[in-house]
Amino acid sequence: MKRVYLDYAATSPVKDEVLKEMLPYFSDVFGNPSSVYSYARESKKAIDKARDIVATTINAKAKEIYFTGSGSEADNWAIKGVASALKNKGKHIITSKIEHHAVLHTCEYLEREGFEVTYLDVDENGFIDLVDLENSIREDTILISIMYANNEIGTILPIKQIVEIAKRKSVLVHTDAVQVYGNILIDVIDLGVDLLSLSAHKIYGPKGVGALYIKRGTKINSLIYGGAQEMKKRAGTENIAGIIGFAKAAELAIENIEEHATKLKKLRDKLIEEITKTIPHIRLNGDPIKRLPGNVNICFKYIEGEALLLSLDLVGIAASSGSACTSGSLDPSHVLMAIGLTHEIAHGSLRLSIGDFNSEEDIDYVLEKLPEIVQRLRDMSPLYEEVIGGN
Numbered sequence: 001m002k003r004v005y006l007d008y009a010a011t012s013p014v015k016d017e018v019l020k021e022m023l024p025y026f027s028d029v030f031g032n033p034s035s036v037y038s039y040a041r042e043s044k045k046a047i048d049k050a051r052d053i054v055a056t057t058i059n060a061k062a063k064e065i066y067f068t069g070s071g072s073e074a075d076n077w078a079i080k081g082v083a084s085a086l087k088n089k090g091k092h093i094i095t096s097k098i099e100h101h102a103v104l105h106t107c108e109y110l111e112r113e114g115f116e117v118t119y120l121d122v123d124e125n126g127f128i129d130l131v132d133l134e135n136s137i138r139e140d141t142i143l144i145s146i147m148y149a150n151n152e153i154g155t156i157l158p159i160k161q162i163v164e165i166a167k168r169k170s171v172l173v174h175t176d177a178v179q180v181y182g183n184i185l186i187d188v189i190d191l192g193v194d195l196l197s198l199s200a201h202k203i204y205g206p207k208g209v210g211a212l213y214i215k216r217g218t219k220i221n222s223l224i225y226g227g228a229q230e231m232k233k234r235a236g237t238e239n240i241a242g243i244i245g246f247a248k249a250a251e252l253a254i255e256n257i258e259e260h261a262t263k264l265k266k267l268r269d270k271l272i273e274e275i276t277k278t279i280p281h282i283r284l285n286g287d288p289i290k291r292l293p294g295n296v297n298i299c300f301k302y303i304e305g306e307a308l309l310l311s312l313d314l315v316g317i318a319a320s321s322g323s324a325c326t327s328g329s330l331d332p333s334h335v336l337m338a339i340g341l342t343h344e345i346a347h348g349s350l351r352l353s354i355g356d357f358n359s360e361e362d363i364d365y366v367l368e369k370l371p372e373i374v375q376r377l378r379d380m381s382p383l384y385e386e387v388i389g390g391n
Helices: 016-022 038-057 071-086 101-112 130-136 159-168 240-255 257-278 305-314 334-338 360-379 382-388
Strands: 065-068 092-096 116-120 141-145 172-176 195-199 210-214 282-284 295-300 349-353
Touching: 016 240, 038 065, 038 240, 065 071, 071 101, 071 141, 071 172, 071 195, 071 210, 092 101, 101 116, 116 130, 130 159, 159 172, 240 257, 257 282, 257 295, 257 360, 305 349, 305 360
Parallel strands: 092 116, 092 141, 141 172, 172 195
Antiparallel strands: 065 210, 195 210, 282 295, 295 349
16 A cells, blocks of 8 residues: 655654664763863763754844753743743743744733733634734833744745834744744744744654844843853753754755655655545635745545544545544634634545655545545535535
C-alpha cells in the first residue's frame, strides 16, 4: 500500500543533513556550555554559531535570539513575560479568536490573574478587521499578539500593518510565526515586531526546540528561572544537539525557500482545483490567495472529519481534521467556528498540508482515493440522503 504523509503543518521528519549535523553533539561534543573547560567551550561555540545562523534567517541580531523548548514555550514566554514586566503600566492584551492554543490558553491564564484580554473577531477567511484592532487599543493595552499565519486554514495575516497601528499607540507586538518560518521569508526589521516565535520541527528539524526573537530593548521577564543560560533570560542546560539541528534546518530552509514555496504552491493548487472539480458540497477554508503555500483546508458537508481521517489512514494517507474528536473532545475547531461555520460543516473538515518530500504522484494518489471515500461516507449519511432526495 502506498503511504502519503500530508500533515507537515503538524510536524515534519528530520532531514538527513540535519541529523548528520546533530549526531556529534549527543556523544562527542557533550560538555555543559556553562562550564569553563575545553569540553564546555566547544559546546558554547557551537551554540553561538547556531544562534548567529537562526538570527540571520530572520534578519535579527544574534543577541535577540533566545532558544526555547518549543514554539509553545516561546508563545508563553512572550505573553507572560511582557505581562509580568509591564503590569504596572497596564493589564490589557489584544489577540484574535483564531490563535494557536499556546496563545489562547496563555491569555486565559492571564485573565485568571487579573488581566483583561480582547479576542478580536475574524472574517470568513480568517482576517481581523484593522479598524476593529485600532479601536480595541486602550490606554492600558500593553501587548498585541496576532499570529503571522493560521496553522489550520493557512491564511496569512497583515502583520506589518498591525505593527504600524500598534506603534502609533506605543503597544508591543508579538507574532507566532511557527507556520510561516521556512515557507515565507521573515524580516523582523521590515515587519517591526517586538517578539516572534519559531519552532524547529516544522522546518525538518528536531522536536523539543524553538526560539523567541526579542527585539533589543523590549521589556520582558523570564518564564523559567534557575541558571544564567540564554543570556540570563531562560534557565536550563541547553539542548545542544537540538539547537544545532534547528540551525541546520533553518539554514537549509532559507537556502531553498523559493524553490520550496513554488513546488508546494503547485501541488496545493492542483489539490484544490481537482477536489473542487470532482467532489460536490465542499467549502475551501482560508483565503484562496493569501495562504501558506502548502495548506489545503476543505470542509466536506454531510460527513464527519474523524471518519474521513480514519478512512484515509486505511489507504495510507495521513492528514488532519479541524474536528478535535480524536483528542477526546466533540467540539469542532475553534478556528472554523470563528470564521462562521456551523458545527455540522466544521466537523467535516480536512487539512492536507504539503511538504518537501511530497511528489505529484502523492497528490494524484490522494485525488484517486479521496472522492471514493467521501462518496462512501456520504452514502451512509441520512442527512445526505435527504439532500440528494431534494429535501
